[in-house]
Amino acid sequence: DAGVIQSPRHEVTEMGQEVTLRCKPISGHDYLFWYRQTMMRGLELLIYFNNNVPIDDSGMPEDRFSAKMPNASFSTLKIQPSEPRDSAVYFCASRASDDQETQYFGPGTRLLVL
């Protein structure tokens, strides 16, 4: 299995631009999680989906952030408009089922907003 796939791996953009991060979870996994990691705040959960349905988005920092999961094999995290404080590494993780608690993380997208 290829594991969780994220793209792009690196993104540099200017303040005010729209940014879209992509994630392909492990096939057959029921859960998908989006995290953000910074030195100051550590690894924070932004939102998670169960069977493509958003369950908890209380970690999404502002309305500028939105996430979708149109099907079981694809999810996006969008920031519009982006700000310098959004600079971080964004991870996607998937989990097989309710009975399997392990989360499998992707390699992350390193975002720099200038």
Added chain:
Amino acid sequence: SQKIEQNSEALNIQEGKTATLTCNYTNYSPAYLQWYRQDPGRGPVFLLLIRENEKEKRKERLKVTFDTTLKQSLFHITASQPADSATYLCAPARRDTGRRALTFGSGTRLQVQP
């Protein structure tokens, strides 16, 4: 509010010694707790899970303990090797999400000297 504390300072030990990392949590009653390893530029990788009714769990050179009275988990690496150098994250499960989501500590960086 829920809080997880891990040693923010790096832990430096000599090869062959036992490394002990601490995770303390407050305002929490996690049903289980996980430990992850994170290498620079990579996503976290699952190591061990321990449930609230378990005192200790082992896997090869790794051992985790869970004291729900002290609200503490200890993570031990015996016969440490330079390849064990990484950041280790503890992650208690969140009951408010039906134990589906995790909250991650900020991590402890371990450096094993040859």
